Amino acid sequence: MxxxxxxxxxxxxxxxxxxxxxxxxxxxxxxxxxxxxxxxxxxxxxxxxxxxxxxxxxxxRKINSFKTLLQNINEDETMSSWDKLSLCVDKYVDRVVLNSYFHKLVNREVSLSKHSEINDTITNIIMTNILEFKKVIQDGVNNGSFFEGADTELCVATIFGTKNFIINTPQLASRLFEKDILSAAYLENEINERTKIYMKRLLKSYLVTNNDQTNP
Amino acid sequence: MxxxxxxxxxxxxxxxxxxxxxxxxxxxxxxxxxxxxxxxxxxxxxxxxxxxxxxxxxxxRKINSFKTLLQNINEDETMSSWDKLSLCVDKYVDRVVLNSYFHKLVNREVSLSKHSEINDTITNIIMTNILEFKKVIQDGVNNGSFFEGADTELCVATIFGTKNFIINTPQLASRLFEKDILSAAYLENEINERTKIYMKRLLKSYLVTNNDQTNP
DNA sequence: CAAAATTAATCAAACGATTGATTAATAAAA
DNA sequence: TTTTATTAATCAATCGTTTGATTAATTTTG
The missing domain is CATH 1.10.10.60 (Homeodomain-like)
Incomplete structure (x- = not known):
């Protein structure tokens, strides 16, 4: 019982x-x-x-899985900034795809302006992840392995924003991709890997390969 | 009267x-x-x-301003793909910042799964913009001016996602930027220009400058 | 013009429906 | 038997909406 x-x-x-x-x-x-x-x-x-x-x-129920996934990666002294960021992206995309309902729920609730205890709690949980990404990128900029003119904050906004777009508005994403994003199978089998590859290429070209900044 | x-x-x-x-x-x-x-x-x-x-x-009330802002740019034969994309980003960021309440409202409503006439209407309006961006990028890839391995759809997700992150969850963005994003002044004076510069640099490095794709 | 008729705007009060929550009774499990 | 689990019925509160009355503005009429 x-x-x-x-x-x-x-x-x-x-x-x-x-x-x-x-x-x-x-x-x-x-x-x-x-x-x-x-x-x-x-x-x-x-x-x-x-x-x-x-x-x-x-x-x-989900809070445990939120705890220290990214922190451990970030604390590792042996990894390069890029390897850290790359791994964080992989881990994070995996988790979001696996808990897409939850992440959608979280993002909608946190976008509301009504102040409540739960709203603050959620905000703090998400901020842990956000600031962890920020730290990885900022460290990379500071130690010279990333493009020094990089906009760290907006870079983080891109990571979370790109993922949110797919998870939060699957109707839009489905019509953009011309596939049924809402299908858990497609989300887990295709979008998951594809997003990882894209995200890392995007970030690498901006943070690492970026060396000509003639006109913005 | x-x-x-x-x-x-x-x-x-x-x-x-x-x-x-x-x-x-x-x-x-x-x-x-x-x-x-x-x-x-x-x-x-x-x-x-x-x-x-x-x-x-x-x-x-807002529907007119949504109509054909991006379409005219896209139809221009004299502009390069990059110039088109660049201009689209500028125009779009401007409009979003100017109507941040509205865009927040739109994005939350469209993320709900309840089917209604208004939901469909909104979806179609947003999709017009989304597909316009998709077309610009896709054309650029097809005519060789953009990186041929570019993930067009996810690129669009990044454009809308980055902007959504700032507008939809200003509490998070405020703590990330360590500034008050909710302040209309800061949003219009600083974030507006900064987002344009960042977005164009990010897209350029991925779509144009991107030539090494050793490991993803 | 001025008086009457019509229309538009505004209000307090109340409507039925639905909300989240609670009760008291019953059933199952220990 | 005592505790735990489950149910149908019910609660007050709030929801979006409607009502009938009143005021303000406009038009029509004499």
Whole structure:
């Protein structure tokens, strides 16, 4: 029973994560979520206390995987700046693709201006990753291995922005790519590798190969 | 009187655009919007028929500026592919910065999965711009002025994604830049030009200067 | 012109529907 | 039996919307 309870809670969290990512926090009613999960509405409150509690539980479940993925790479003294950045991109794209619902959900919620505890929590979690990328690039610029005129901040914006475009607006991406991005198979099999290759080539040409800056 | 009526409707649209962009469609109640605009709640329905009508009216007001900004550039036979792309980036960044609330609103709404007429309308409007950028780049690749191995689609994702990151999640961008991105002044004076310069340098190094592709 | 009729704009109050949440009763498990 | 899990019914609050009345402006009429 203990096992089954966890399974049920996990099932609810899976469903809620998807519904929230598709309709937004406000747009997803507890009735719909419980209906999609085939559980009684009261179970949401029984397990998670409230709608917000359910929302927070989704994050707490994922929080471990967010912890120190990039930090360990960044602390490695033996790697070059480019190898660090390259590896960070690989790892990050992998994780985003694997948790696309979650990342979509996170990005929509954090784009809202309403101040709440959960909003701050999310912001801090994302910022950890953002600043980790910033550090890798900044270090590379400082130690001379990257183009000294590089715009570090906007470079980070490109990394997160490119990924967000694909994950957050799959309808647009699907029509741009003329493929069904929403299909998990295509996302994991094709887009994943393709994005990695592209992102690294893009960053390398800007940060490393970039040596003529005649006219911007 | 006729004049003042238009002004009042315009005022409501201004306020609604901002509130929607901050709280999302579902999160923004008609009571709050009318309160912020200092008009009676019933006026929203009187003028715009419904909440959705108000939402649509926001788009109809902006729709003209969306029409053929990029198309004219693209059709110009005398310009090089790079000059076209460069000009498109300039024009697009300008417009986004000038209508940051609107673009934030658009991007959040289009990321929702709920099918509606307005959602389709918005998607088509955005796609016009997206495909215009795609065409510029694709033409450049085809006529040999851009790197033949370029990932056209992801390149477009970068252009829109980078801009979206700044506009959609200004809290994150503010902490990344260590400046207040939400401040309209900073956005228009600094970020605007800086983004143009960065974006063009990034694209140029990837599309034009890119000639070594040893390891991705 | 001035009085009457019509239209447009605005308001407070209330509507039915839906929201997240809670209850009290029951079923299952320990 | 005691605890845990689950249910249907119900709660107050809020949602978008509508109403009927009132005021302001415009047009028509005498």
């Amino acid at each position: 203990e096992k089954e309870k966890t399974d049920k809670k996990d099932h609810i969290l899976d469903v809620a994560e998807k519904v929230f990512s598709e309709l937004g926090y406000d747009g997803a009613s507890t009735r719909l979520i419980s209906g999609e999960a085939n559980v009684n509405m009261a179970m949401l409150n029984y397990y998670f206390g409230s709608k917000e509690g359910l929302f927070i539980a989704i994050f707490e | 006729e004049k003042e009526k238009t002004d009042k409707k315009d005022h409501i649209l201004d306020v609604a655009e901002k509130v929607f962009s901050e709280l999302g469609y579902d999160g923004a109640s008609t009571r709050l919007i009318s309160g912020e605009a200092n008009v009676n709640m019933a006026m929203l329905n009187y003028y715009f028929g419904s909440k959705e009508g108000l939402f649509i009216a926001i788009f109809e």
